Amino acid sequence: MPQTVKGVIARSKGADVELVDVVVPDPGPGEAVVKIDACGVCHTDLHYREGGINDEFPFLLGHEAAGVVEAVGEGVTEVAPGDFVILNWRAVCGQCRACAKGKPWYCFATHNASQRMTLTDGTELTPALGIGAFIEKTLVHAGQCTKVTEADAAAVGLLGCGVMAGFGAAVNTGGVTRGDSVAVIGCGGVGDAAIAGAAIAGATTIVAVDVDDAKLEQARRFGATHTVNSKDAGGRDAVVEAVREITGGNGADVVVEAVGRPETYEQAFYMRDLAGTVVLVGVPTPDVEVTLPMIEIFGRGGALKSSWYGDCLPSRDFPMLVDLYKQGRFDLDAFVTERIGLGDVEAAFDKMHGGQVLRSVVEL
Secondary structure, three states: OOEEEEEEEEOOOOOOOEEEEEEEOOOOOOEEEEEEEEEEOOHHHHHHHOOOOOOOOOEEOOOEEEEEEEEEOOOOOOOOOOOEEEEOOOOOOOOOHHHHOOOHHHOOOOOOOOOOOEEOOOOEOEEHHHOOOOEOEEEEEHHHEEEOOOOOHHHHHHHHOHHHHHHHHHHHHOOOOOOOEEEEEOOOHHHHHHHHHHHHHOOOEEEEEEOOHHHHHHHHHHOOOEEEEHHHHOOHHHHHHHHHHHOOOOOEEEEEEOOOOHHHHHHHHHOEEEEEEEEEOOOOOOOOOOOOOHHHHHHHOOEEEEOOHHHOOHHHHHHHHHHHHHOOOOOHHHHOOEEEOHHHHHHHHHHHHOOOOOOEEEEO
């Protein structure tokens, strides 16, 4: 029987979010209903509210979540009621051209639930990233549920998006390994996760670059060995030179750009070593462009990469990272700035704008 629960929606572009009644149908074939324990407040949710993703309002916000499977539909074998899971938005299909090539982390036909959750008047909701987790219970495709050992949902739920994106940008996309030098531009949640990933992978020099001294100090907690305040350094070239000096005059083996701006991408391009790698994980707005001399692209060699969801494979990466967390080797608790209720999402967006938090996490 369908259930009516409380959830947070964005009804129209730019409007404050609302806490409303949402009807969750019973799971159909391949689907699961998950009781949400915790969900992080991510910039992507704000992009949905502002119309930056698409205009399929009203949106059911939230996607960075963990909880317990309550019910499953016909044919579901991946999870069962009672399983503790992290939700993911890359439920691989196993059949598209990326999966057929043995690269499921690029899956181009990821699964979502077939049914829609609705308002009580029957209005269909569009779940953020196919999840919609600012809600007491949500309906997803069973493949979006990754079973892990039980842990603090507020911490491990962050693997569902931002932390995985940053960690994977360094380790999966950038291929950081022992002895590497790494620079990370932008020390918010994603950038700090990239720093933590680089440290766990064995990088020996990790340079954090940001305009905020408080963020730079925080980056040291995640493993940064050096910091550069790009506002105080004296321009693009000075920032590049500072990183080069720290890395023996050569530049970093891997540079992770976690801002998504042309000026910071140019810094990333020039502060890497010859044959080094630049990884773009910061999401740019559609209107910005970057111009680079082709002779420099050719002459410097290496690779310019984009990182989608940290090029992760949830079934592989989530359990491993939860294990590292429970072993005390990956401090996910440090990403949780505050724990809030469902009615506090709008205030969390304001704090996000002000750069006051790494993550506000809704607990239910």
